[in-house]
Amino acid sequence: KNEVEQSPQNLTAQEGEFITINCSYSVGISALHWLQQHPGGGIVSLFMLSSGKKKHGRLIATINIQEKHSSLHITASHPRDSAVYICAVSLWSGTYKYIFGTGTRLKVLA
Amino acid sequence: GAVVSQHPSWVICKSGTSVKIECRSLDFQATTMFWYRQFPKQSLMLMATSNEGSKATYEQGVEKDKFLINHASLTLSTLTVTSAHPEDSSFYICSANLINEREGRVPFEQFFGPGTRLTVL
Numbered sequence: 001k002n003e004v005e006q007s008p009q010n011l012t013a014q015e016g017e018f019i020t021i022n023c024s025y026s027v028g029i030s031a032l033h034w035l036q037q038h039p040g041g042g043i044v045s046l047f048m049l050s051s052g053k054k055k056h057g058r059l060i061a062t063i064n065i066q067e068k069h070s071s072l073h074i075t076a077s078h079p080r081d082s083a084v085y086i087c088a089v090s091l092w093s094g095t096y097k098y099i100f101g102t103g104t105r106l107k108v109l110a
Numbered sequence: 111g112a113v114v115s116q117h118p119s120w121v122i123c124k125s126g127t128s129v130k131i132e133c134r135s136l137d138f139q140a141t142t143m144f145w146y147r148q149f150p151k152q153s154l155m156l157m158a159t160s161n162e163g164s165k166a167t168y169e170q171g172v173e174k175d176k177f178l179i180n181h182a183s184l185t186l187s188t189l190t191v192t193s194a195h196p197e198d199s200s201f202y203i204c205s206a207n208l209i210n211e212r213e214g215r216v217p218f219e220q221f222f223g224p225g226t227r228l229t230v231l
Contacts, residue, residue: 030218031218031219033219035222040224040225041148041201041203041224041225041227042222042223042224042225043203043205043222043225044222045219045220045221045222048219086153086154090218090219090220095142095159095167096142096207096218097144097156097159098144098156098220100153100154101153102153103153105151
């Protein structure tokens, strides 16, 4: 079992739909990160969470530390949101490292 | 802020040659940089952790003599793929951690370069 699990693995949505991507982890963490990887390969950090909820534009990220679960929501989805969304946790293991989820491939259709 | 660059963005080389990839933190200092490899439709795989002024720490299964890492300064790390073969063709991404001198290094956050696509013929 992976230490960081994401669901769904693939998601196709119509433009305007509300989207939720889930992430569960099984290790003690320093923080949880949501990353976005576009088809060109570059990775952008969307959120870093250690508690509660954060919002940036149409993106909302929440984390429940007790349940070891986080969600990324996209409101009013748009084709430009099409990307791979990666959940990662940072933790100390002799040095600080990220453990990555397998990613959610999102395609938003016009 | 917190911009990481990589050069080159893509490279095609012949089998047996060596290729060097540079990773730079442009507007911050990073004592630690990370090198990842990513195959199509797969997640990032950590290859090694690079610390300024010391030897890199390689993950299990990664050949340190094949993937040479040098972290000469707080803003530059290089990955050299020696005697490249077609199976080394992949997408290589570096990242750097941000030192926040006011608040220390916790929580820890990595900033990623745009990646280098290596094709070995």
